[in-house]
Amino acid sequence: MPNVSYHSPTERMQVWLDASTLHIRFNNPARHNALSVDMWEAIPVLLAQAEVDERVRLVVFYGRGRKGVCIGRGHYAVRGHARRARSGQPL
Secondary structure (H helix, E strand, O other): OOOOOOOOOOOOEEEEEEOOEEEEEEOOHHHOOOEOHHHHHHHHHHHHHHHHOOOOOEEEEEEOOOOOOOOOEOHHHHHHHHHHHHHOOOO
């Protein structure tokens, strides 16, 4: 079993392992946890780590803040992807 140490690549997401549950919390409450580009890119990184960690049996996503929701991708994230696509950078 690989020894996976969880660390979010962005401060807008918090991640920790509690027994067999991997918690991934969106940390962008001022925007109702709308996904920014860095958050969007962090998800596959964190899930790839969980995939090789035999301790993980459940992944829970939730948002920080009073409502604890994620309203989806923020318009600023969409603009960021469009800008990167035009420049030839990977999305």
